[in-house]
Amino acid sequence: MTATTDTPDAADMADAPQPRPQSLVLAFFGNHVLDEGDLCVYSGSIIDVLARVGTGEQAVRSTLTRMVNRGLLRRQREGRKMFFGLTAQAVRILEDGGQRIWRDGAVNEDWDGTWTLLGFSLPESWQRQRHDLRSRLTWSGFGALYSGLWIAPGHADVRGAISELGLDAHVKVFHARADAFTDVGLMIRESWDLESIAARYVAFDKRWAAVSPPADPVATRLRLVAEWLRIIRTDPRLPVQHLPPEWPARQAQETFRRIAMETAGSAARMAAQLLETVPLRSA
Structure with a gap:
């Protein structure tokens, strides 16, 4: 055909x-x-x-x-x-x-005002792991707030992805709300x-x-x-x-x-x- x-x-x-x-x-x-x-x-x-x-x-x-x-x-x-x-x-x-x-x-x-914060620190030689992690984070809705600190709206569940990559010991995840001091619109424009x-x-x-x-x-x-x-x-x-x-x-x-x-x-x-x-x- x-x-x-x-x-x-x-x-x-x-x-x-x-x-x-x-x-x-x-x-x-x-x-x-x-x-x-x-x-x-x-x-x-x-x-x-x-x-x-x-x-x-x-x-x-x-x-x-x-x-x-x-x-x-x-x-x-x-x-x-x-x-x-x-x-x-x-x-x-x-x-x-x-x-x-x-x-x-x-x-x-239907956003509830919460954010998921994810911090990671990987050895400099782990280029492939860093690339894979960033790809998974992007798919899960994360943007880079800073180089090792990523943020996503709502409660983003990335536990499975992190475990599949074998990076549990290198990643910390928190759920939080922005303080009134934070300009959320500006933060979004800077991170995405x-x-x-x-x-x-x-x-x-x-x-x-x-x-x-x-x-x-x-x-x-x-x-x-x-x-x-x-x-x-x-x-x-x-x-x-x-x-x-x-x-x-x-x-x-x-x-x-x-x-x-x-x-x-x-x-x-x-x-x-x-x-x-x-x-x-x-x-």
């Missing part, structure tokens, strides 16, 4: 940033496998679907191998065919992403790049607002979810009362949810025809 490049939605998305293959694979499993029970998908089916959004076969195969090595996917051979299923770690990641996408949303209107966050929402809405019912709902939904997840991964869900007026996340979210709803049924029906699956065997 070849990539679908002549559909109206593909032309509309020509200027969109291309998600990393791993992001697309995770979006694929989140869209079509996570809620279907314990299933494995034939590698050829994954290759065919990702080809629809411009990802080549070799890139998909190497990504699947890396994800197996990282403990995100399981291989399962059935005769001459190789199938891939989700590990418990990948299920947790996808369920967390689903919480952010479908339930929490991009607009924080609001202009960049807003620009990503504006660009997303501009690309997707005029998209009509697509000829290829599987490709459209895959691209939609992967791009939206990329944006909200870098959005700390700051309290809306401390953000600039007309914060663009609200309009972008309405556009995302409209297209997600319009493509849900047709994408599911198309996927049922395209994907070859088998039950996932016990480990």
